[in-house]
Amino acid sequence: MSSDDNIVFYAEAGGTLRGRVRVPGDKSISHRSIMFGALADGVTEVSGFLEGEDCLATIGAFRAMGVRIDGPDHGRVTVHGVGLHGLREPSGPLYMGNSGTSMRLLAGLLAGQAFDVVMTGDASLTRRPMKRVADPLRKMGALIETSPSGTPPLRITGKQNLQGLVYAMPMASAQVKSSLLLAGLYAQGQTCVTEPAPTRDHTERMLAGFGYAVEREGCTVCVEGGGHLHAANIDVPADISSAAFFMVGAAIAPGSDLTLEHVGVNPTRIGVVNILKAMGADITLGNERRVGGEPVADIRVRASSRLRGIRIPQDQVPLAIDEFPALFIAAACAEGETVLTGAEELRVKESDRIHVMADGLLALGIDAKPTPDGMVIHGGALQGGRINSHGDHRIAMAFAMAALRAGGPVMIEDCANVRTSFPDFLSLARAAGLQVKQVS
Numbered sequence: 001m002s003s004d005d006n007i008v009f010y011a012e013a014g015g016t017l018r019g020r021v022r023v024p025g026d027k028s029i030s031h032r033s034i035m036f037g038a039l040a041d042g043v044t045e046v047s048g049f050l051e052g053e054d055c056l057a058t059i060g061a062f063r064a065m066g067v068r069i070d071g072p073d074h075g076r077v078t079v080h081g082v083g084l085h086g087l088r089e090p091s092g093p094l095y096m097g098n099s100g101t102s103m104r105l106l107a108g109l110l111a112g113q114a115f116d117v118v119m120t121g122d123a124s125l126t127r128r129p130m131k132r133v134a135d136p137l138r139k140m141g142a143l144i145e146t147s148p149s150g151t152p153p154l155r156i157t158g159k160q161n162l163q164g165l166v167y168a169m170p171m172a173s174a175q176v177k178s179s180l181l182l183a184g185l186y187a188q189g190q191t192c193v194t195e196p197a198p199t200r201d202h203t204e205r206m207l208a209g210f211g212y213a214v215e216r217e218g219c220t221v222c223v224e225g226g227g228h229l230h231a232a233n234i235d236v237p238a239d240i241s242s243a244a245f246f247m248v249g250a251a252i253a254p255g256s257d258l259t260l261e262h263v264g265v266n267p268t269r270i271g272v273v274n275i276l277k278a279m280g281a282d283i284t285l286g287n288e289r290r291v292g293g294e295p296v297a298d299i300r301v302r303a304s305s306r307l308r309g310i311r312i313p314q315d316q317v318p319l320a321i322d323e324f325p326a327l328f329i330a331a332a333c334a335e336g337e338t339v340l341t342g343a344e345e346l347r348v349k350e351s352d353r354i355h356v357m358a359d360g361l362l363a364l365g366i367d368a369k370p371t372p373d374g375m376v377i378h379g380g381a382l383q384g385g386r387i388n389s390h391g392d393h394r395i396a397m398a399f400a401m402a403a404l405r406a407g408g409p410v411m412i413e414d415c416a417n418v419r420t421s422f423p424d425f426l427s428l429a430r431a432a433g434l435q436v437k438q439v440s
């Protein structure tokens with residue numbers, strides 16, 4: 001489904017979130033389970049896989065390259081690995097839909113293949129910057145073309161001899177890091193990537209889980225080309241980025257007491273918990289355990305008497321990069337001013353999240369000032385109103401939760417892309433207590 005289908009969400013004002021919810025599987029880990037499973041020797045069994053359109057695009061791409069993948073069926077996927085050199089040339093372009101993760105990670109992986117390939121995407125993905133992967137991949141010897149403005153489609157010419165690279169990333173991006181590490185599997189010598197601040201490390205963890213040597217020291221991670229991946233089973237935890245909407249909902253709606261089960265709490269993803277706690281939210285992690293190399297916990301959120309605005313610590317920004325749409329709703333409900341800086345990456349997500357969120361908050365009566373790299377939000381009384389998500393799944397879900405504290409219903413336009421990351425959002429949100437439905 002593309003964002004051309006104007007699906008509208010209608011959320012009634014008020015309500016509380018209560019009970020226990022298990023949100024769908026982690027998107028980042030689901031993508032990687034297919035990629036590494038496909039490149040491994042042997043059969044990888046995945047459970048808890050996110051059956052959202054983004055991850056289905058990754059499955060489609062590997063099927064098009066000759067990999068047998070059974071499922072998904074209730075989160076179960078079986079990937080029949082073909083080994084690092086077993087992919088076959090697809091018969092046409094690979095369509096990545098809305099998924100930046102698929103396109104950027106595959107750019108690295110495909111740069112090392114013996115065949116040519118073209119990757120395309122939907123209107124949103126076609127606007128997103130790809131030079132951030134194309135430039136360093138070219139330094140490794142890849143032949144890769146973008147549009148003149150550095151956006152998709154990507155045309156990759158195979159049969160290049162990739163060389164290892166030592167690269168300091170100019171931005172904190174797990175997608176760029178992962179893309180280069182995937183190319184590094186095919187390169188001669190070592191590929192080392194240094195990040196300006198820690199970003200999600202699922203690639204490093206999963207490579208190690210598949211028996212591939214990964215060296216990590218401080219903010220640098222290195223792999224050596226020419227190894228093998230060995231199939232390993234993967235239990236995908238619930239996605240903290242999807243849980244974030246419910247966390248914010250429970251924190252802002254008086255009387256709420258909600259437990260989110262089996263959520264991935266990898267330290268590189270936990271910014272939303274740290275930021276909400278700093279704002280005064282009542283959040284506890286229980287039943288902490290490890291599942292397939294990733295830390296997992298149940299997260300209990302009880303409505304706080306009052307959230308307060310804060311200056312968001314810069315070191316938390318990459319650790320919460322996908323959660324700012326939800327966090328801006330928390331800031332709108334907090335007492336005082338919340339200031340976000342150092343988050344210019346938000347401008348190149350599925351939408352310009354600074355611009356689109358500020359517009360939406362203003363439409364609901366909140367004083368929100370966009371800045372080049374963040375936003376200043378004065379908490380206040382949310383009103384009902386109509387907002388446009390601009391086809392951005394996370395913005396749609398964040399504004400649905402805002403209705404819990406709004407003075408009237410909230411209508412959200414252009415919500416089709418919620419299916420990219422959270423296909424059963426409406427039914428889970430309703431089960432927890434948000435009165436939300438699709439009206440067209």
Ligand code: S3P
Nearest residue numbers: 028101172173174175176321322
């Ligand atoms: C992701 C990395 C992040 C994040 C995206 C998923 C990943 O993107 O926003 O949703 O799975 O590696 P950047 O690397 O562009 O920050």
